[in-house]
Amino acid sequence: MPKTIFEKIWDSHIIYEKEGGGLSLLYIDRHLVHEVTSPQAFDGLRMNNRRVRRPDLTFATMDHNVPTSDRSLPIVDQISSIQIQTLAQNCKEFGITLFDMHSPDQGIVHVIGPDLGLTLPGTTIVCGDSHTSTHGAFGAFALGIGTSEVEHVLATQTLWMDKPKTFAINLEGRRRNPHAVTAKDMILYVIRTIGTAGGTGTVLEYRGEAMSELSMENRMTICNMSIEAGARAGLIAPDRTTFDFIRGRRYAPKGEQFEKAVEYWSCLRTDPNAKFDKSISFDVGSLAPQVSWGTNPGMVVDVTGAVPHPDEFAKGNENERKAAVRALEYMALEPGTPMTDVRLDRVFIGSCTNSRLEDLLEASMVVKGRKVSPNVRAMVVPGSQHVKAAAEQMGLDKVFKEAGFEWRESGCSMCLGMNPDILGPGERCASTSNRNFEGRQGAGGRTHLVSPVMAAAAAIEGHFVDVREWL
């Protein structure tokens, strides 16, 4: 029977499956760990006198709570400081490799996995973090799990789960201006269309002409936000671009092993007649840069559009209309206002969605030779120390600093308010991250989700602009 790539990975990892449905037991190839969702899992192991089953398949980093300023200084916030120390102690006690705050390999968990070659096609990857879906860009089944599941995986290297359904997202056509209309715009448009619950219970497979021309960085941006469409995971079949990215990375197979792996990885594609439970098609040819106006990642318009009126949603359902009213109030926006008139206080280029080298390079091209608007405070936070070093080697730090951006150490930073980088109440921010929920970047802060080039242009102008005119 023809199979989708997801079904191939699923079938090759099943240890136990009950006839007639119910939970299945899945083998896990890679477990990534960070400081926020792991402390209770390790406590659970200790209480039951258990060890970590496969410390060699488990890797940890510190990302959510770490400051992005001078790391030789003590961490002021008590909770952050405790979480960080606890992770270090747990990794030591249980024999897990940790990339700590001072390691040259430290970074956001979903950036360092691919950086280090820990993320490989055809594998199952879990982490106590919803954006684990990022790793699906390599043709892996990668999903976020809760803390009790983290404990289960630590103890057994397996996971109980319901088999998700499959959902094909066909992205066809070619973008007219791929520098200005980015992978971020593609995924924001998908979520705007299918909604934040559109992918519930499914694994999204992104397919089509528009996907094959994307770099791995771009593919990661797309898979990263699968979770914002409500999906369990998102994935993309691996191809030459994938194999070239992996070759030579620290934990990737080497030499003959690599060639053998590529042979296997090349079979990881959906068979021609395989059936998806759902499918939808998009033409990206005329796609415009996207900007979120509300408080969930589906509340998005074209940058050339205007803040919508709640009545536009009345046809859908009353709850949507009410959500729009509340979102507009929180965001302090008037219906009908052109998006290009929305003025900003802050700009954040970073997060596991858009903090890789290519993101920073693209943004730097917009910034080069220009100055950040005097009304805006703007920062760039590379996703990992590797990204930071590579960007510095290319002189990108200078481009950003000369324009008036802050250039910081790697971590989750202002993507969420778990470290010193936060918005003040009422501050409005153009952010390259993935969530614009109320208070996400700090209590009372207002988030607009955009691509790195849009964020860069907005920093310069002090408001949104159609970046197609710049690039």
Ligand SMILES: CC(C)[C@H](C(=O)O)[C@@H](O)C(=O)O
């Ligand atoms: C802290 C963590 C549990 C959380 C997640 O799972 O996504 C965070 O990374 C986020 O982006 O909100």
Ligand code: SF4
């Ligand atoms: S960068 Fe943001 S979305 Fe990504 S793991 Fe960190 S907090 Fe979560």
